Amino acid sequence: MNKLDARAVKTGPIGQFINGRYVQAGRATFENRHPATNAVIGVVHEADANVVDQAVAAARAALKGPWGKTTPQERAAILRKVAAGITARFDEFLAAEVMDTGKPVTTASHVDIPRGAANFNFFADQILTVAGEVFNTPTPDGRTAINYSVRKPRGVIAVVCPWNLPLLLMTWKVAPALACGNTVVVKPSEETPATATLLGEVMNEAGVPPGVYNVVHGFGPQSAGEYLVSHPDVDGVTFTGETRTGAAIMKAAAEFVRPVSFELGGKNAALVFADANMDAAIEGTMRSVFANCGQVCLGTERVYVQRPIYDEFVARLKKGAAGLVSGDPFAKTTTLGPLISAEHKQKVLSFYDKARSEGAEIAYGGGSQNLPAPYADGHWVQPAIWTGLPETSTIMRDEIFGPCCHITPFDDEDAVIALANDSPYGLATAIWTQDVARAHRVAAQIEVGIAWVNSWFLRDLRTAFGGSKRSGIGREGGVHGLEFYTDLRNVCVLL
Ligand code: NAD
Ligand code: 6OD
Numbered sequence: 001m002n003k004l005d006a007r008a009v010k011t012g013p014i015g016q017f018i019n020g021r022y023v024q025a026g027r028a029t030f031e032n033r034h035p036a037t038n039a040v041i042g043v044v045h046e047a048d049a050n051v052v053d054q055a056v057a058a059a060r061a062a063l064k065g066p067w068g069k070t071t072p073q074e075r076a077a078i079l080r081k082v083a084a085g086i087t088a089r090f091d092e093f094l095a096a097e098v099m100d101t102g103k104p105v106t107t108a109s110h111v112d113i114p115r116g117a118a119n120f121n122f123f124a125d126q127i128l129t130v131a132g133e134v135f136n137t138p139t140p141d142g143r144t145a146i147n148y149s150v151r152k153p154r155g156v157i158a159v160v161c162p163w164n165l166p167l168l169l170m171t172w173k174v175a176p177a178l179a180c181g182n183t184v185v186v187k188p189s190e191e192t193p194a195t196a197t198l199l200g201e202v203m204n205e206a207g208v209p210p211g212v213y214n215v216v217h218g219f220g221p222q223s224a225g226e227y228l229v230s231h232p233d234v235d236g237v238t239f240t241g242e243t244r245t246g247a248a249i250m251k252a253a254a255e256f257v258r259p260v261s262f263e264l265g266g267k268n269a270a271l272v273f274a275d276a277n278m279d280a281a282i283e284g285t286m287r288s289v290f291a292n293c294g295q296v297c298l299g300t301e302r303v304y305v306q307r308p309i310y311d312e313f314v315a316r317l318k319k320g321a322a323g324l325v326s327g328d329p330f331a332k333t334t335t336l337g338p339l340i341s342a343e344h345k346q347k348v349l350s351f352y353d354k355a356r357s358e359g360a361e362i363a364y365g366g367g368s369q370n371l372p373a374p375y376a377d378g379h380w381v382q383p384a385i386w387t388g389l390p391e392t393s394t395i396m397r398d399e400i401f402g403p404c405c406h407i408t409p410f411d412d413e414d415a416v417i418a419l420a421n422d423s424p425y426g427l428a429t430a431i432w433t434q435d436v437a438r439a440h441r442v443a444a445q446i447e448v449g450i451a452w453v454n455s456w457f458l459r460d461l462r463t464a465f466g467g468s469k470r471s472g473i474g475r476e477g478g479v480h481g482l483e484f485y486t487d488l489r490n491v492c493v494l495l
Pocket of ligand 2: 164165169172295296297298459465
């Protein structure tokens with residue numbers, strides 16, 4: 001039996017996870033396909049409004065049960081068991097993630113699954129260090145009042161997730177939510193239902209009480225996603241996905257005045273100065289453009305290179321792109337996976353067509369990619385590197401979310417800062433320079449939530465993570481997520 005058959009046999013129909021149990025409930029089933037082959041690997045039950053209601057009710061009830069009485073120390077201990085449970089079942093999570101996404105096993109084993117476990121360990125530690133504020137307040141009659149803060153769980157949190165880093169991005173929200181004492185209803189992407197479902201078993205094994213972690217499957221509009229974010233008994237919505245989906249969710253959340261925390265799209269720039277370490281800049285830009293087949297929100301789609309090194313940079317990035325290897329996601333030699341779906345492939349290829357019609361010079365690739373069986377029907381595209389387009393072109397304005405970038409030469413620092421900032425998005429940037437003063441000066445002026453200097457996707461989970469402009473609302477990570485995951489109250493005691 002090959003790996004694909006083994007996976008198909010093991011999963012069976014994927015159901016909802018409600019109140020600590022798997023429930024084959026919902027409106028109908030939809031197919032789950034492996035992006036590398038387009039083969040059906042299972043079916044998934046789509047939650048209807050009634051099923052979403054059950055999940056939210058379970059989450060609401062769990063707030064009043066033993067979970068509501070846990071101390072941060074007890075929750076931290078449970079979260080560490082969840083992390084250990086993911087690590088103990090590493091290979092199962094790995095196979096599930098690779099089958100759902102088609103991403104190379106080397107990526108999933110170094111990034112997705114370890115970070116899934118690390119998120120729980122990190123927030124287990126973090127919740128134990130949360131401090132409050134205290135003020136001594138003199139009163140007009142000569143006495144003193146003490147004001148101090150109390151943080152309470154916000155309640156039932158809806159966690160709506162994308163498909164590009166399914167376990168990583170879902171646990172990045174679920175771990176702080178649970179650490180703060182909330183309960184969650186997770187809506188994974190319809191493209192990647194498996195790891196969120198598998199995590200239910202780990203939650204049970206770790207002693208997470210029933211109803212604390214729930215999962216409902218389905219699509220966005222008029223399906224599980226919309227039913228969840230519109231549900232009146234949800235107290236907050238944390239979402240990662242496209243900016244326009246964020247706008248729809250914000251409208252739904254507005255109805256009952258619920259807070260939102262959004263990590264949205266990007267059109268990120270890399271700035272490569274002539275004094276950069278060329279080897280490091282090429283290595284970092286190869287990752288920021290092509291990792292996960294370009295399906296990383298923090299990825300670079302606009303590369304600006306200072307003129308003295310422009311030709312060399314383009315030539316070396318082309319050479320790097322030509323060295324990417326597509327094929328069996330489970331092979332350690334594969335470095336470029338497929339796109340997530342036929343629909344997304346169509347979208348990316350339409351941008352490839354647009355680049356041609358807008359007059360781009362094609363430095364490398366830029367077409368579909370045909371692989372032999374069993375990958376012939378997978379969602380493969382070539383990498384693409386373009387030059388020569390104006391800043392006003394669609395390719396320079398819109399998020400593509402594929403393995404592609406445009407490279408533009410620049411002459412001076414102020415001009416490239418203006419170019420980088422000329423975007424409605426403001427998620428991340430990568431600055432490549434060996435001039436320390438320039439690094440700080442430029443980083444401070446780029447309008448993004450995250451600026452990397454001589455690195456990319458180097459994460460410290462204590463730092464604020466999120467997007468500026470249309471790339472997000474709020475910050476998570478470290479103490480910053482406390483603003484969303486807790487309700488901050490003040491107690492005033494007149495002595
Ligand atoms: P998407 O917005 O299409 O879908 C995300 C999730 O929202 C899915 O679970 C989907 O079913 C659900 N959804 C869709 N419409 C909905 C609605 N009306 N109500 C409720 N739920 C709804 O995004 P995607 O295609 O899965 O992911 C790719 C996008 O995510 C890219 O734009 C990328 O930049 C962004 N992203 C951002 C970050 C970040 O940290 N800023 C991280 C990862 C991905
Ligand atoms: O590293 C993280 O915490 C994070 N949220 C990464 C997002 C990647 C986007 O595709």
